[in-house]
Amino acid sequence: MGKDLIQKSVKDSLFTGIIALALFGPIVGLRTVAKNEVLVVEPKWLVVLLIVIFCAVGRFFINIYTFKKEQRRGESSSLGKAIAHFLDEKGAQIAIGAIAFSIIFPFMPFADRYWMDIAIMMMTYIMLGWGLNIVIGLAGLLDLGYVAFYAVGAYSYALFAIHFGWSFWICLPIAGLFAGMFGILLGFPVLRLRGDYLAIVTLAFGEMIRILLLNWYELTKGPDGLTGIPRPSFFGLPFKRYPDEGVETFHTFFGLEYDPMQRIIFLYYLILILALITNAFTIKIRKLPVGRAWEALREDEIACKSLGVNPRNTKLTAFAVGAMFGGFAGSFFATRQAFISPESFTFIESAIIVAIVVLGGMGSQTGVVLSTIFLIGLIEVFRDFESYRMVAFGGAMVLIMIFRPRGILAKRKPTITMGKHG
Amino acid sequence: MEYFLQQLINGLTLGSVYGLIAIGYTMVYGIIGMINFAHGDIFMVGAFVALIAFILFALTSIALPIILILVLLIAMVFTACYGWTVEKLAYKPLRKSFRLAPLISALGMSIVLQNYVQAAQGARIKTLQPVIQGGFNFFKDSSFVVTLSYLQIFIVLVTIVLMAVFTLLITRTALGRAQRACEQDRTMTALMGINVDRTISMTFIIGSSLASVAGVMFVMYYGVIDFYIGFLAGIKAFTAAVLGGIGSIPGAMLGGLLIGLIETFWSGYISIEYKDIAAFTTLVIVLIFFPTGFLGKPDIEKV
Numbered sequence: 001m002g003k004d005l006i007q008k009s010v011k012d013s014l015f016t017g018i019i020a021l022a023l024f025g026p027i028v029g030l031r032t033v034a035k036n037e038v039l040v041v042e043p044k045w046l047v048v049l050l051i052v053i054f055c056a057v058g059r060f061f062i063n064i065y066t067f068k069k070e071q072r073r074g075e076s077s078s079l080g081k082a083i084a085h086f087l088d089e090k091g092a093q094i095a096i097g098a099i100a101f102s103i104i105f106p107f108m109p110f111a112d113r114y115w116m117d118i119a120i121m122m123m124t125y126i127m128l129g130w131g132l133n134i135v136i137g138l139a140g141l142l143d144l145g146y147v148a149f150y151a152v153g154a155y156s157y158a159l160f161a162i163h164f165g166w167s168f169w170i171c172l173p174i175a176g177l178f179a180g181m182f183g184i185l186l187g188f189p190v191l192r193l194r195g196d197y198l199a200i201v202t203l204a205f206g207e208m209i210r211i212l213l214l215n216w217y218e219l220t221k222g223p224d225g226l227t228g229i230p231r232p233s234f235f236g237l238p239f240k241r242y243p244d245e246g247v248e249t250f251h252t253f254f255g256l257e258y259d260p261m262q263r264i265i266f267l268y269y270l271i272l273i274l275a276l277i278t279n280a281f282t283i284k285i286r287k288l289p290v291g292r293a294w295e296a297l298r299e300d301e302i303a304c305k306s307l308g309v310n311p312r313n314t315k316l317t318a319f320a321v322g323a324m325f326g327g328f329a330g331s332f333f334a335t336r337q338a339f340i341s342p343e344s345f346t347f348i349e350s351a352i353i354v355a356i357v358v359l360g361g362m363g364s365q366t367g368v369v370l371s372t373i374f375l376i377g378l379i380e381v382f383r384d385f386e387s388y389r390m391v392a393f394g395g396a397m398v399l400i401m402i403f404r405p406r407g408i409l410a411k412r413k414p415t416i417t418m419g420k421h422g
Numbered sequence: 423m424e425y426f427l428q429q430l431i432n433g434l435t436l437g438s439v440y441g442l443i444a445i446g447y448t449m450v451y452g453i454i455g456m457i458n459f460a461h462g463d464i465f466m467v468g469a470f471v472a473l474i475a476f477i478l479f480a481l482t483s484i485a486l487p488i489i490l491i492l493v494l495l496i497a498m499v500f501t502a503c504y505g506w507t508v509e510k511l512a513y514k515p516l517r518k519s520f521r522l523a524p525l526i527s528a529l530g531m532s533i534v535l536q537n538y539v540q541a542a543q544g545a546r547i548k549t550l551q552p553v554i555q556g557g558f559n560f561f562k563d564s565s566f567v568v569t570l571s572y573l574q575i576f577i578v579l580v581t582i583v584l585m586a587v588f589t590l591l592i593t594r595t596a597l598g599r600a601q602r603a604c605e606q607d608r609t610m611t612a613l614m615g616i617n618v619d620r621t622i623s624m625t626f627i628i629g630s631s632l633a634s635v636a637g638v639m640f641v642m643y644y645g646v647i648d649f650y651i652g653f654l655a656g657i658k659a660f661t662a663a664v665l666g667g668i669g670s671i672p673g674a675m676l677g678g679l680l681i682g683l684i685e686t687f688w689s690g691y692i693s694i695e696y697k698d699i700a701a702f703t704t705l706v707i708v709l710i711f712f713p714t715g716f717l718g719k720p721d722i723e724k725v
Contacts, residue, residue: 022503027467028542030474039548041477142522144529189710196457196525197709200660204702207657215695347653351529358526387541390533397530402515405523 009063017056024051098369102272106265116264120271120336122376124329127275129356129368131325134282136354137363138291139318140298142199145206146353148186149323151213151345153179153330158226158340159219168232172331179327180320187319191312206350213342225341231263232270232335239263267336274332278325279365285321294318295363348390355393359400361407370408424566429690430683435574435643437682438581442636443659444666444674445588446505446629452605452669453625454517459528460508461633462656463535466649468501468634469641470539473550476641486554494580497638498631504535505630506623514619532652540649547648550641577639584635585675588628592671597624605669654698658685661705667715676716 029048030041105119128150135143157175160166166174190201213220220226231239237250239262250262285291293314297304301311334340356375360367378396382389400408443465450458475493484492512531516524557571592598600621603611612618640655641647662681666673681701688700708715 019503019507022500023507026471026474026500027539030478032474032477032543032548034546034549039473039477039550041474142525189706193709193713196521197664197713199525200457200657200664201706201709204657204705208699208702211696211698348533351533354529355526358522387537387545390537391541394530394533394535394537397533398512398527401519401523401527401530402512405516405519 005064009060012063013056013060016059017052020052020055021048024048095366099276106268113261113264116261116268118376118380120264120268122372123268123271123275124333125353125356125372125376126369127271127278127329127332128326128353129360129372130275130278130282130365131322131329132353132357133360133363133365133368134285134294134325135318135322136357138282138286138298139294139315140362141315141318142196142354143202143319143322144199144347144350144354145186145202145204145209146322146326147345147347147350148206148209149179149182149326150330150333150349151209151342152182152323153327154334154340154345155213155220155226155330156327157331157334158229161230161335162226162228165230168230168331168335172328175331176324176327179330180324182327183319183321183323184316186323187316191315203347203350206347210342210345210347213345220342223341223343225339225343226334227339229334229338229340231338232267234266239266267332271332271336274328278328281321281325282365290314290317352393355397359397359407364407367408374408424561424564424568425690427560428566428568429686431568431570431574432690433683433686434679435577435682436686437679438577439636439639439643439678440655440659440662440681441675441678442581442584442632442639443655444662444678445671446633447660447663448666448668448671448674449601449625449629451663453601453622454513454524456513456524457528457660458513458626458629459525459656460512460531460535461629462652462654462659463532463539464501464505464508464630464652465633465637465640465655465659466647466652467504467535467539468497468630468637469647469651470543470548470637470649471500471634472497472638472641473548473647476550476553480551490553490576494635494638497634501634501637502627502631505626505633508535509623509626514622532656536649536652543649545649547646550645550647552645553642573642577643580635580639584632588632589671591628597621601625657705658701661701661708664705665708665715667717670715670717673715673717 025048028051029044031044032039033042034040102119102123106116128146132143132146135141135146153175156178157171160171160174161168186202186205190198190205193201214222216222233239234250237253239250239260249258250256250266256262286295293304293309294317296307296309297311297314304314305311333344337344352375356368356371359375360369360371375393375396379389379393382392443461446461446464447458450456450461472493475496476489479489479493508531512527513524516527552573554571554573554576557569557574560568560570592601600611600616601624603614603616604618604621608618611621636655640651658681659678662677663674664677665680666675666677681704684704685697685700689697692700
C-alpha cells in the first residue's frame, strides 16, 4: 500500500510539474519588455524552475497528506463552525466589546496616521458590506454593480457641495436619496432575472455608470475627476490650521492645539456612526414585514408569490435601501478624499464588496466585519508586493469558496422562528 | 454606402473574435450551468501567449504561413492548460455547492489571472508589429476607399474553418455525443458509463482553445494588448452568448457576429466614446425582452 501510494504520488507530481511548466513557462518565463520601442523577450527560467519544483513537491505532499486524512474521515471539525457557534452564544457581549474597542481605538497609543487611515478604510468597506448585505444577504439578489451607487453618492455629494456650497449634513441625505433613486431606476428592468443573469446585468450597469462618468465631461470633468470637494466640519467648526478671517475653528473653539489628526479622528467617528446606523437599520428592518419578505423571497420566490408577497416591490425596496447606504458611504468617501475620479469606482471595488459579503457568510452582520478585517488586512499586508496583492485577494476568494462555500460564518439562522426550538 | 460596407467588414471581423469567445461561455453554461467568469481572462492569456510566440518567431526565418499555424497551435495548447487548471482548481470542488459559489470562485479566478499576468508581464500595454499587411481596396475612384485587408480575410477564414471542425466534433464524435448527453442529464450520463469529469474537462479545454484563437486574432488585429482586455471582451462575448441563446453553439457564433456588428455600427455612426455602452445596453435589452435569446431553449422554472 505504502509503496503503491508513493509511486502514484510521484507520477502525479511529475504530471503536475509538466502542467505547471506549461502554465508558467511562457507567461512567467518569457517576460516581454519594450526595448527601443520594440518588444523583446527576457527569459526568466530560474523563477519558472522554482515555481515548477514548488508545485510538484507541494502536490506530492498534498497527495500523501490527503491519503492519510482519508482514513480519519468522519471526525470533521471545522474552525469556522466553532467560531460561528462561539459568536452565536456570546454574540451580544462580543458586539458590545467590538463597538467599545472601535470607540476607544483612536486614542490607543499605536493609533497613528497609518493605522487610522486603515481603520477608516476598513470602516468604509464594513459599511458598504452591510449596505450590500441587505441586497445580497437578505434579499438574495447578487448585485455585482454596487460600486455604481457608491459612485452616484460620491458624485452627487461632490457636485452639490461644490456648486451650491451646501454642508456635509445637507448633502449626505441628498446623496443617499439620489443613490436610492438610482437603485430603483436600475432595479426596475432587472427584477425578472434570476441569479447569475442578474449578476451580469448589474455588473453591466456598474460599468455603464463608470463610462458615463468618464465621458460626460461637462458635469463630471471626466477622467480628471472633481477636485476641491469641501471637507466636513464639526457642527460648523472647520478643521483648519489657518482659518479665514472671523471663522472659528475646531481647535480654537475647544481651546486645543491644532493637530491634523483631529480631522482624521473626526472622520473616523463619522464613518463609525454611519456604519453603525447601517447595522442598526438592518437589524431592525429584518424584523419588520419588509425585511421578512426579503428573506422569504431569498428562500423561495414562487412560494412568496403564492402567499401574496409582491416580489417586484420587495426587490425594489431592497435595491433602493442597499443603494441608499452605498450612497451614504460614497458621500463619506468624497468628503474624505476631497477628490474623486472614475478611477475609484471600477469593477474591482464591486468585486471586493461582494467578496466581503459572500465570504463573511451571506446575511451575517458579524461575518461582514470578520471578512473585511481579513480581506482588507490581506490586501494591506501585501502592500509592499504591489502586484501580488490582488493575486492573493483573488486566491483567497477561491479558497474560501472551496473550503467554506457558505462563507466564514456559514450559519443561516432565520430571524423569526415559531416557538423556541422552531 | 462605401462607409457602410467598410463598417460591415470591420464588424464581421470583430464579430468572429467575439463569437469564438462566446462558444466557451455557452458550452460551459450548457454543461454545468455556470457563468465562467474567468473565460475572458483565458482569452487574454491566449493573446499574451500569442504575442510572446510572435516575438520569438520574428527572430527566426520561418515562412509566414507556417508561423501563423505554429502560433495558433502554441496558443491553443498553452491556453488549454489554463482552462483545464482553472476548472480543476476553482470549479470542480464546487460542483455540488450552492448556486452562487462557482460564480464567486470564478470571479476570484478572474482577478487572479488578471493580476498574475500583470505581475508577470508588466502593466504596460504591449504593441505587436503588424504581422500581415496589405489588402484589397474597393471603390478606388470614390471619396471613401473601402479596404478589405488580408488580415480580415485570414480572421474570417480561420473562424469558418474552426467552426466547421468544431461542429463536426460536436455532432460526429464520441466526445461530442458525451458532451451533449452531459448537457441533458449528468447523472444519467454517468450511469451510461461516460466519464463526466473528463467530459467537463474536455469542454473547458475546447472552450479555452477557441478563446485562445480569438486572442491570437485580437493581438494581430489590434496590435495592442494589456492584462485588462479580457474583462470587456469577456462581457461582450457573454452578451453574444446570451443573445444567441445560452447553451446553443450556433447561437453563440450568431450572437458574436451581431455584437460585433452592433459595436462597429454604433461607433461608426453614433459615438465612439460610448461604444462599450452599446454592448451593455444590448445585454440588458436582450435579457429583459428575450431571455432565451434567438436560438435558445426556453427555461422553465419548476417548483
